[in-house]
Amino acid sequence: MTADARPLLKVERLTKHFPVTAGFLVHREVGRVRAVDDVSFHIGRGETLGLVGESGCGKSTTGRLVLRLIEPTSGSVEIEGHDVLTMTPAELREMRKGMQIVFQDPYSSLNPRMTVEEIILEPLYVQGEKPGPEMTRRARKLLETVGLSPNHIVRYPHEFSGGQRQRIGIARALAPQPRFIVCDEAVSALDVSVQAQVVNLLQDLQEEFKLSYLFIAHDLGVVKHISDRVAVMYLGKIVEQADKHTLYATPRHPYTQALLSSIPVPNPKLRRPRVRLTGDVPSALSPPTGCRFHTRCPHATDICKRDEPPVVTLAVGHTVACHHVATIPVIAPLGIQSASG
Amino acid sequence: MATPLLSVRNLRTVFGTMQGEVTAVDDVSFDVVPGEVLGIVGESGSGKSVTALSIMGLLPQPPGRVAGGEILFEGRDLLKMPKRELRELRGAAIGMIFQEPMTSLNPVFTIGDQISETIRVHERIGAQAARGRAIEMLMKVGIPSPERRVDDYPHQLSGGMRQRVMIAMALSCSPKLLLADEPTTALDVTIQAQILDLLRDLQQEFHMAIVIITHNMGVIAEFADRVAVMYAGRIAEQGPVEQIFDAPAHPYTIGLLSSTPDMISEVPRLRTIPGTLPSLYELPSGCRFAPRCSRRIDACETGRPAMRAVAADHQAACIRLDEQVRA
Numbered sequence: 057m058t059a060d061a062r063p064l065l066k067v068e069r070l071t072k073h074f075p076v077t078a079g080f081l082v083h084r085e086v087g088r089v090r091a092v093d094d095v096s097f098h099i100g101r102g103e104t105l106g107l108v109g110e111s112g113c114g115k116s117t118t119g120r121l122v123l124r125l126i127e128p129t130s131g132s133v134e135i136e137g138h139d140v141l142t143m144t145p146a147e148l149r150e151m152r153k154g155m156q157i158v159f160q161d162p163y164s165s166l167n168p169r170m171t172v173e174e175i176i177l178e179p180l181y182v183q184g185e186k187p188g189p190e191m192t193r194r195a196r197k198l199l200e201t202v203g204l205s206p207n208h209i210v211r212y213p214h215e216f217s218g219g220q221r222q223r224i225g226i227a228r229a230l231a232p233q234p235r236f237i238v239c240d241e242a243v244s245a246l247d248v249s250v251q252a253q254v255v256n257l258l259q260d261l262q263e264e265f266k267l268s269y270l271f272i273a274h275d276l277g278v279v280k281h282i283s284d285r286v287a288v289m290y291l292g293k294i295v296e297q298a299d300k301h302t303l304y305a306t307p308r309h310p311y312t313q314a315l316l317s318s319i320p321v322p323n324p325k326l327r328r329p330r331v332r333l334t335g336d337v338p339s340a341l342s343p344p345t346g347c348r349f350h351t352r353c354p355h356a357t358d359i360c361k362r363d364e365p366p367v368v369t370l371a372v373g374h375t376v377a378c379h380h381v382a383t384i385p386v387i388a389p390l391g392i393q394s395a396s397g
Numbered sequence: 398m399a400t401p402l403l404s405v406r407n408l409r410t411v412f413g414t415m416q417g418e419v420t421a422v423d424d425v426s427f428d429v430v431p432g433e434v435l436g437i438v439g440e441s442g443s444g445k446s447v448t449a450l451s452i453m454g455l456l457p458q459p460p461g462r463v464a465g466g467e468i469l470f471e472g473r474d475l476l477k478m479p480k481r482e483l484r485e486l487r488g489a490a491i492g493m494i495f496q497e498p499m500t501s502l503n504p505v506f507t508i509g510d511q512i513s514e515t516i517r518v519h520e521r522i523g524a525q526a527a528r529g530r531a532i533e534m535l536m537k538v539g540i541p542s543p544e545r546r547v548d549d550y551p552h553q554l555s556g557g558m559r560q561r562v563m564i565a566m567a568l569s570c571s572p573k574l575l576l577a578d579e580p581t582t583a584l585d586v587t588i589q590a591q592i593l594d595l596l597r598d599l600q601q602e603f604h605m606a607i608v609i610i611t612h613n614m615g616v617i618a619e620f621a622d623r624v625a626v627m628y629a630g631r632i633a634e635q636g637p638v639e640q641i642f643d644a645p646a647h648p649y650t651i652g653l654l655s656s657t658p659d660m661i662s663e664v665p666r667l668r669t670i671p672g673t674l675p676s677l678y679e680l681p682s683g684c685r686f687a688p689r690c691s692r693r694i695d696a697c698e699t700g701r702p703a704m705r706a707v708a709a710d711h712q713a714a715c716i717r718l719d720e721q722v723r724a
Contacts, residue, residue, distance in 0.1 A: 110585035110586060110587065111585055217673045219673055220673075247440035247441055247612070247674065248440060248612070248614075248653060248656055248657055249440060249652060249653060249656050249669065249670040249674075249689075250673060250674075251656070252656035252657075252667040252668065252669040252670070253669045253671075255658075255667055256666055256667055256669060259666065274585075274586070276586070276660060277615075277657065277658035277659060277660045278658055280658065280660050281658040281664075281667065304660060314587060315586060315587060317590075318586045318587045318589065318590035319586050319590075319615065319660070320589075320590075320593070320613060320615030320616045320618065320619045320620070321615050321618065321619070321659060321660060321661065322614035322615045322617070322618045322642065322654065322657055322659050323618055323642065323659060323661065324618040324619070324638045324639045324642050325639065325642075325643075326618075326661070332587075332590060332591060332594065333587045333591070334591075336555045336556075336557055336558070336588065337585070390660055390661055391661070392661060
C-alpha cells in the first residue's frame, strides 16, 4: 500500500439502478435492476484494487460508473479531489486524460478499419492534438513501451494475435498519460502463457508511470497476484474488502469464504475446508431483502432476511458487511496458515 | 495397469480449409482405464476438443476427417464400426457433456422429454417408465422438486441447472465412459464447484471413467487422476496428476504451471513463456514448442521428439529429458 494519505480515487455510496420498461408506445417502468448499490472504496496512488465477483454482480458496471461512461443514479466519485459526477462535458474531457480503460475483448475493442497508429493516437486527437510527425513518434514510442515493434504502427488489428491486440489496447490507454486505469477483465480472454506476459507488462507500467489500477476480474488467482487490496462484490454490493493477504488467508464474509473454497487450486496435494453454496445467484431485478446473500448463506438467521447488514470494520482496511461476522468461524479456505507478508 | 476401457492410438485428425489441409490432432495416443479420470489440458488450438469430437464421431465432416489411427473402446475400433452400432454405443456406453449448456439442449422440448428420448433410443421401455427414470435422474443430479421440473423447458433453468440436466441426460443409460468437454467453463466459480462435486459423486456411484477436457490447471489438479498436456495438436507430456504438478518434465508443462498464478505461493513476477501459440498453418518442423522453449538446441528443430519415459506411467516428448535438472 502507498503511504500517500490522500487517495487518488474516492468512491462513495455509488449506486446505479437500470430501469426496466415495458409497453409498446408508452414505456412504463416496471422494475429496476439494482446493478450497483451503495458501493464505496478508494484507491491510492500507485495502488491496485482488485474487484472480484461472479457474473452479474456489478463489477464491470462499477468500472464504467467510475469513469462516468454511464451516469450513476447517486453517489460520488472523486479523482484527485475533483468531483467527476458534477463536471461539465469540457471539464470531463480534460479529466479523462488522467483516467483510461482497457477492455476485455481484444477483438471487438479495436476498430478494424484503423491502423495501429490511428487507434493509439485517437484519445489524443479527441483531446485536440493534431496529427504530425511528432505524434507518429509518440505512437512508435508507445508501441515500444508495451513490447511491440515500433514498425507495427502501419498495420491493422487483424494482423495481430489476441495478446498483441491487448498490448495495443494498453498502448491506447497509456497515450494520454493517465494516472488511473480501469482494467475490465483485461487478461481474461487470453491463454495462460500469454496472460502472464500481459500481467507482467501491467505491473511494469505501474512501476514506471506510478499508475493506479482498478483491476476487475473473475479470476481470483490473477487478482491476488496483481492487487494490493481486493473488494468482493455480490449482487451489486461490496461484501468484503481487505488487503490481499488477509482476504485470501482468512476471509470473514461467508460469501468470500465460499468463493475462495470453491475455486480450484492448481495443487493436487492441497487439503482445505470445503464450503459449498447451494442454489444460484438470485436475479438483480428482485434481489433478496435484508442481506442479499441470505438465500445461499449457511449462517443466515431472521435478522439477515429483514435488515441490511452494516459494514463492520474488523481491522484497518478490512471491512465486512455481515450481521454475524463476530460469531462465524474463521476458516482458511486456501489452506494458507497466516496472513503475514 | 488394468486393461484400458478406451485406447486412442496414433490419432490424426485433419481439417480441409481454403489454405489447404491442417492437422489439428497429430499422432495422439492415450489410454483410459475403467473408473479413472483423465484430464486433457491445453491452450486454445491445442487440439483437445477435436480429440474429444473424434472419439465421439461428432467431427463436422467435411471439413474435419480422422486421417489415421485407432480409437479402441473395449477393444473395438470405433472408427471402423458401422454407423448404426456406433449410434447405439453413443449415449449408452459413452456419454458426453459439452461446454455450452445453452445450445446443447433443444429449446422446444421439455427437459423430461429430452432425457426420456435418450433412454428410449437405447432401451425398450415405455414412455411412462422413461419419464419415471428421467425424474429419478433429475433427482440424482440435484435438481430440486424433479417431478415438477421435469416439465420445464430449458429457458426456465439457470446455466448451472442446465448443465445438471445435460449430466442427467448423459448418465441416463449408465455409461462406462463420460467425455466432458469444458463442462464448467461457462459457469461461475461457486456453481463450477457444485458441478464438479456432483460429477465426482456420480463417478463413484456409477464407477465410470471420465475424460475431462479443460484449459484450467486448477480443475485438473482437483478432479483428474491422470493428465495429458497437449500443445499444438500433440501430447507434450502425460502422467499421474501429482507427479505432473510436482515434477513436470516437459518445458511446456513447466512453463504453463509457472505462468498460472496459484493463489498460495507469492511471487513478485509471473514466469512467462515467450511468444505465442503457433498457427496450425505454419507449424514448426521438429518439436512444435521449440521456438518458445528456453532449452532449445539445434536438434529440436529436426524430427519430432518421441515420447520417452520419465517415470512409471509418466512420459514426455522432449529430446533433452536426460540432461534436465529438475527444478
